Amino acid sequence: MDKLRQKHLQKWLRAQQAPIQKLMRTNIALATLSALILVAQTYFLAMLLDKLIMQNVSRNELIPYFLGLIICFTLRAVILWAREKIGFEAGRQLRNHIRQKILDKIHLVGPAIINQKPAGSWASIMLEQVENLHNFYARFLPQQSLSVIVPIVILIAVFPLNWAAALILMVTAPLIPLFMILVGIAAADSSQKNMDTLARLSAQFLDRLRGLETLRLFNRSFEQTQHIEKTTEHFRETTMDVLKLAFLSSAVLEFFTSISIALMAVYFGFSYLGQIEFGTYSTPLTLFIGFFCLILAPEFYQPLRDLGAYYHDRAAGIGAADAIVDFLETDYLTTQQNERTISLESAVEIRAENLVVLSPQGVPLTQPLNFHIPSNHNVALVGQSGAGKTSLINAILGFLPYQGSLKINGQELSESNLAEWRKHIAWVGQNPLLLQGTIKENLLLGNIQANDEEIDRALTRSQAKEFTDKLGLNYEIKDGGMGISVGQAQRLAIARALLRKGNLLLLDEPTASLDAQSENLVLQALNEMSCYQTTLMITHRIEDLKQCDHIFVMRQGEIIQCGEFAQLQREEGFFAELLTQRQQDIQ
Template sequence: MDKARQKYLQQWLRTQQKPIKKLLGLNILLAGISSLILVAQTYLLATLLHELIIVGTAREELLPHFIGLIVGFALRAFILWAREKIGFKCGQNLRQIIRRQIFDKIHQVGPAVINRKPAGAWATIMLEQVENLHNFYARYLPQQALSVIVPVVILIAVFPINWAAGLILMLTAPLVPIFMILVGIAAADSSQKNMATLARLSGQFLDRLRGLETLRLFNRAQEQTEHIEDSTEEFRETTMDVLKIAFLSSAVLEFFTSVSIALMAVYFGFSYLGEINFGAYSTPITLFAGFFCLTLAPEFYQPLRDLGTYYHDRAAGIGAADVIVEFLEQPSFNTQQAQARLPDNQSAVEIRAENLVILSPQGQALTRPLNFYLPSNAHIALVGQSGAGKTSLINVLLGFLSYQGSLTINGIELNTLDRIQWRKNIAWVGQNPLLLQGSIRENLLLGDIQASEQEITQALAQAQATEFTDKLGLDSEIKEGGIGLSVGQAQRLAVARALLRKGRLLLLDEPTASLDAQSENLVLQALRQISRRQTTLMITHRIEDLKQCDLILVMRQGEIVQQGHFEQLQHQGFFAELLAQRKQDIN
């Protein structure tokens, strides 16, 4: 990673701290108060030793000093506890904010971008990468301020007592941050490489886990096991590289601070022997002065040492931010300021496309110019082989892809519509319905659907789902992914949800692809009922069941090659070829 990129990412990380600026300020203020208490404690302790050993003062007279020490320890312990709580709260708040930004961006870009990476890679961004930002805000940023405040406070306390000791501290202090900067350059690159390797490993492992049965069926389990072993070994090596830099830098930082403290100890040792006679403003160097300065010397370097420890949190934060920022700054079709709205007094939508060219997120053409008209309340089928452009057409209708040419909804250009309002008019049923862990009722109302008990009962009846929902009950719990229901039951719940959504456009993507014959007939029957009240566009490979469709669009290699009714198309062109191939596959 070049320096310009690192600098940009660090600026981005700092701009994210605005919501927690007050908490960060409170954290730093408490640490500053703690440093003042530390100086006062050291002063009391040095005075006690001087009075007891050199002056011979009675212990009873020094009782206030002892009480002051105890109070100081208690206050510093309380401040340390409060700072830990505040630091955790800072990191927690920022993680929630950044995860919300990622969720919002995922909502904007849609499946066209999401499907370009495996699910494991997105899980890594949402979990590990965001978690790696925690210590940057909870520890590194406060410590960066403390590495300046605490040394300055100690220098202000030491210089009036002994300028030579203060000069030793001031001249040796820059050695620590200089070395941290040198190490940080290598640490950021290692951390970024480690995160990228982890993302690849997560994606590969999750994909292999999901396809385990298929891999075993084709006798590829051993091959994929070896591939995962290689990826795991690569991750181990990158992790060890990060740890190697961390341990090496810590050792060197300890070396520099130890030498600096030893240098001050040598100065006071020779001063007490009478070999050195400077630094004390022409006054004798007392036990108080030596003990005070030597006790504060480790505390002077401690914030810098802690910053060196947390400097790796900075490197990890920059490595994680690189991946997060790359995703958040992707251009999105949905970021356009589109404010037009569909009138609420229409029951269905009509869609017209003229010279429509669908574009990928990178701006490349995914289709040739498309021209079609979808009447309101019509049932339209979209057929074609895989890769023909059917999913791209669905994604552009959902507002997830940009386009050239014209695509109007009830005469209004799609790219001028308010995207959120437009999607509220769409109901969707796909091959694999989304069911989350929760009750059947909660899954039916997913997506902020407002429906009464009577409407839910009616929707379940129309979706042919009452045969199992009456037995289970609407409050029956189902597991993540619909575990506990059959594929057909889950699909009928998805149909019922589409009914409750009361959309004006119904999009169907292979809704019966994974169903048995009985479940397929039930789902198709339910879909025919709900498609009468809205415009329906269905992607399907089961082209033998399209006789009841009002219009069929046939796509091939990114263009619409045929349009018409089943009777018009079944004996000619590419549709006849698809129909013949389908019959051959069935037989």
């Protein structure tokens, strides 16, 4: 990672702290108060030692100093506890804030972008990489301010007593951040590589886990296990590189801190022996001054040492932010959100004029399309893979941008409130998503407010009631839809779409993975559904096409034929070729 990229990422990380400015300022204010109490605590301790050793003062006269020490220790402990709580809360709020920004961007770009990365990579960004930002805000940023404030407070306390001791602190202090920066440059690179390796490992492991059945059937489990083992070993090596640099930076800081403190101890030692006679403003060098300066010397470097220890958190934060910022700052063409609501008092009517669907990168995915879908019509969209059918569906859903005109009930879709528009769409895909949970919980995804009567009616119309009565609505579906058959899952998806009560029904190969019996049941349910709203279906099956009012035939991103099934069947053209090929496949 080059320096310009690191600077940009650090600038972005700092810009995100706006929601927690009050917490950060409170943390720094408490730390500054703790530094002032430390000076008072050191004063009490140095006075106690001076009076006990040099002045032989009675112990009764020292009681106020002991009480002062106890109060100072207690106050600093309370402040430390409060700072830890505030730091954790600041990190928690920032993680939630950044996760919300990622989720908002994911929601904005839609599935067209999400499907370009494995699910494990998104999980890594949302979980591990955002989690690695916590210490940057909870520890590093407050400590960066304290590494300036606390030494200044101590210098102000030391300088009036002995300028030579203060000068030693001032001269040796810059050595620590200098070497800290040198080590930190390499640490940021190592952290970024570590995050990249973790993202790849997460994606590969999740994908292999999902495809375990296929891998075992083709006897490739051992090779994939070796591949994961190799990636895991690489992740271990990058993690150890990060830790090595972290320990190296700590060792360097401890070394220079020890030398600096030793230098001050040597100065006071020779001063008490009468070998050095400067730095005291021509006043006697008392034991109080020596103890006061020597006790504060480690505390002078402690904020810098803590900053060095937390400098690894900065490197980890920059490394973790790389993928996050890359996603958040990449400009994708998206459909813009507007406040205008589409009038949907009746079924949906769709009209397209010179419609060109675009990818998020701005690449045309279709030729200019012109078509009209009347309300309450059942329309099929057919064509070979790559013809542009799914791109058109994604444009209607509002997931892909477009050029030209796409009007829903006479209103331009790009000028409409897409969130409201999607509430009126019912969707049944080729591989319906069923989440881990009960059958009822999955059905309520269509309409969270549906009552038992509505659920029962939807199950009956979707031909799913026959098996839900046996299993029960509280039957637990495992992750990935395990526990029910593909046909049962498809009928549950139809029941969920029925509960949606949408004005537009979109179907993407709803019978592609079904056996003949399940297919007939699903088609029967879909026929009933299509009577109540406008239906647009992607399909290859002849059986699905005969029931449609209209058929659009697509090839290479262009609608080349349209009409009823009987009409297109008689015409010579691409549709007739598709029918012939389909009949040969069936035979």
